[in-house]
Amino acid sequence: MVGMAKCRAEVDRAVRAVERWLDTLEPDDPGTVDLDPSDLWRISALALGGAPDPELTEAVGVARSHGWSWGPIALLVGETPDSAHRRFGEPSFGC
Secondary structure, three states: OOOOOOHHHHHHHHHHHHHHHHHHHHOOOOOOOOOOOOHHHHHHHHHHOOOOHOOOOOOOOOOOOOOOOHHHHHHHOOHHHHHHHHHHOOOOOOO
């Protein structure tokens, strides 16, 4: 598949990086983003499980609608933020 992580080890490393980042967030800190990490956990599970693109695309859409940026999402799917946006973002109609 185009754009997929080259191997499971890459995705595993990305998942661990995002998990470490999530663990650093302080829920009582007013500067902390008020986002539900379950969206990222779902993307993580789908990416590690080799879920089909439509299912992963739906999970990414939910995470984006809840305010998650492309950065953590891209880490979980083994891509750069730009390539994740191209892969999962809104379709382009050439306008």
